Amino acid sequence: MSDTIEQKCLSKGVKLTEQRRIIAKVMSESSDHPNVDELYNRVSKIDSKISIATVYRTVKLFEETGILTKHEFKGGKARYEELHEGHHDHLIDVKTGEIIEFVDEEIERLQKKVAEKYGYNLVDHKLELYGVKKKPQ
Amino acid sequence: MSDTIEQKCLSKGVKLTEQRRIIAKVMSESSDHPNVDELYNRVSKIDSKISIATVYRTVKLFEETGILTKHEFKGGKARYEELHEGHHDHLIDVKTGEIIEFVDEEIERLQKKVAEKYGYNLVDHKLELYGVKKKPQ
DNA sequence: GTAGATGCAAAGTATTTGCGACAAG
DNA sequence: CTTGTCGCAAATACTTTGCATCTAC
Numbered sequence A, B: 001m002s003d004t005i006e007q008k009c010l011s012k013g014v015k016l017t018e019q020r021r022i023i024a025k026v027m028s029e030s031s032d033h034p035n036v037d038e039l040y041n042r043v044s045k046i047d048s049k050i051s052i053a054t055v056y057r058t059v060k061l062f063e064e065t066g067i068l069t070k071h072e073f074k075g076g077k078a079r080y081e082e083l084h085e086g087h088h089d090h091l092i093d094v095k096t097g098e099i100i101e102f103v104d105e106e107i108e109r110l111q112k113k114v115a116e117k118y119g120y121n122l123v124d125h126k127l128e129l130y131g132v133k134k135k136p137q
Numbered sequence C: 001g002t003a004g005a006t007g008c009a010a011a012g013t014a015t016t017t018g019c020g021a022c023a024a025g
Numbered sequence D: 001c002t003t004g005t006c007g008c009a010a011a012t013a014c015t016t017t018g019c020a021t022c023t024a025c
Helices: A005-011 A018-029 A036-046 A052-064 A105-117 B005-011 B018-029 B036-046 B052-064 B105-117
Strands: A068-071 A079-082 A089-093 A099-102 A120-133 B068-071 B079-082 B089-093 B099-102 B120-133
Touching: A005 A018, A018 A036, A018 A052, A018 A079, A036 A052, A052 A068, A052 A079, A105 A120, A105 B105, A105 B120, A120 B105, B005 B018, B018 B036, B018 B052, B018 B079, B036 B052, B052 B068, B052 B079, B105 B120
Parallel strands: A089 A120, B089 B120
Antiparallel strands: A068 A079, A089 A099, A120 B120, B068 B079, B089 B099
16 A cells, blocks of 8 residues: 555556656655646756756656656646655645644545535545634733 | 624725626635636626626736635636635646645644744745546545 | 827747667666 | 557647736726
8 A cells, every 4th residue: 555656557567767767766755735837946966968858758657657646736836746545635834835744634524525416426636724823822 | 703804804904896796796705716818708607798807907906905815726827716715725636637625734733833843934835736536436 | 188008929938859879777 | 570669859748937918906
């Protein structure tokens, strides 16, 4: 269940090139949610010959393969994160850009209920909360 | 409470030009959520000399003024809708692109609670449900 | 009359793609 | 070997902007 990205590639028949290996490694080690530029900068430090086109192609491929997931937070560039078992949503600090991951089963349940109410099966959803840190008082 | 866009412009000190009047009218009469291209096509039918740059400038201005709201649904262009009193979220039919608006007070309440739990005041949020229509059985 | 809005075309971003060279299986 | 991938640069898609002209107030 907690396969590495490399293992996932093998099991899904995705050819493992040196570039993909590096991008996978960087993503695995990133606990934030890098955008393509940031990711490109990080992989460039390992192999400076990797082109940004390859980074774009790879994140797209990994997304289609269910290895990464793409977020398009308000007014910014697309950001990526590794897809793990447990689903979670995001709370974004509008001042600092910090991203907090959270899970709320009750909200999940209610979302499904809303979809049902309109005659739909929920296949995906996006929940983003934007907040400002409260003053410690 | 249910001001027209023109009234909102006046009360917020936004200069009312002919172009803005037309864009406001088209948005008011649109029950879908047009993207800039669609909006441009619609206003062009009323005044073919309006440039797309003006449409971009105007939706941005209207958004900043709290007249329109912008949505960036999965993998598509930015879409706009008129901002009314009651807040609502969206359920998107992944097959047809149809957009259903819904309100769920319980989810709203829980979102605020999650933000509080992490020490944040909720200033905004985005909730999108993606579903496929159930077969009538 | 004057500050701000418009149209146009050019510039900016973010992302994708054609193509010849190259590498994984 | 053969198919798919890579790097590069050019292309595309969406959006913004500089500037001279025009318009709302």
